[in-house]
Amino acid sequence: MAQELHDLFVPESAWDRLRPAVVESFGGLASTARLLDLGAGTGLSMRLLAECSEARIIAVEPAAGARTALLARVADDPALTGRVSVLAGAAPEVLEEISDPLDGVLCAHVIGHLDSGQRRxxxxxxxxxxxxxxxxxxxxxxxxxxxxxEVVEEHREIGELTYTVRYHLTGAKAGIEADEVRDGERLLRAAEGENNWATVTQDELHRDAAEAGLRLEPSSPSVAILRAA
Structure with a gap:
């Protein structure tokens, strides 16, 4: 999906499912604590983290387009400008830029973009x-x-325009995503690209975590928590 359309098609339910684990894990931290939002995207996960915790936040995002939106979200909210620092870079290399200890990490809807070596x-x-x-x-x-x-299609109407994303889940075009913007029946622009996302289950995460000396604590059917073993 084009970064331009990302926020239009992220369902609120995705953040609702994550919120209890974020509150439980980070809600009691003091304002002196430091949290990492790894793969912060356009800032939706950062906003959830800031709502649920008083800690300072390091928001990391490699894509320039998403990072522009992320930084704009931070700059536009006086409550965030003193709390959130935005770093450019991708895991694992970007973690070399962080030297002070972290009191927690949020990795929301990101782990599937890393291959097994990058995850470990x-x-x-x-x-x-x-x-x-x-x-x-x-x-x-x-x-x-x-x-x-085989194909899932979603639509959003913003103003007089209709935005469409089409996900090819199986078949010859599996992994391909297509975006369209239309004014009525008139196609204004369209793009197609490959999505590098691969689902990582909690069992796979457990194996990767064990190599790093971390223990997996299943939190829900869609959220896992890791801690030092």
Whole structure:
């Protein structure tokens, strides 16, 4: 999906499912604590983290377009400008820029963009940065989900324009996403690209975490928590 359209098609239910784990893990932290939002995107996860905790936040995002929106969200809210620092870079390399201990990490809807080697290196780096018992909250399903259809299509109307995303889940075009913007029947622009997302289950995460000396605590069917073993 184009970064331009990302926020239009992230359902609020995705954040509702994550909120209890974020509140439980980070809600009691003082304003002197430091949290990492790894793969903060356009700032939706950062906003959830800031709502649920008083801690300072380091928001990391590699994509320039998403990071522009993220930084704008921070700059536009006086309550965030003194709390949130935005770093450019991708895991695991960007973690070398962080030296002070972390009191927790949020990794929301991101882990599937990392291959197995990147996941293991990221978790190993985080394990070295975390204070004792600090949690890593990660969105990961307990079981892989079987596609219910070959193609899923979603639409949003903003003003007089209709925005469409089309996800090819199976078949010859599996992994391809297409975006369209229309004014009535008139196509204004369209784009198609490959999505590098691969579902990482909690069982897979458990194996990666064990190599880093972390223990997995299942929190819900879609959220896992890691801590030092």
């Amino acid at each position: 290196a990221t978790l190993a780096s985080l394990a070295r940065l975390l204070t004792p018992r600090a949690p890593i909250v990660i969105t990961a399903p307990q079981h892989p989900r079987q596609p219910e259809a």
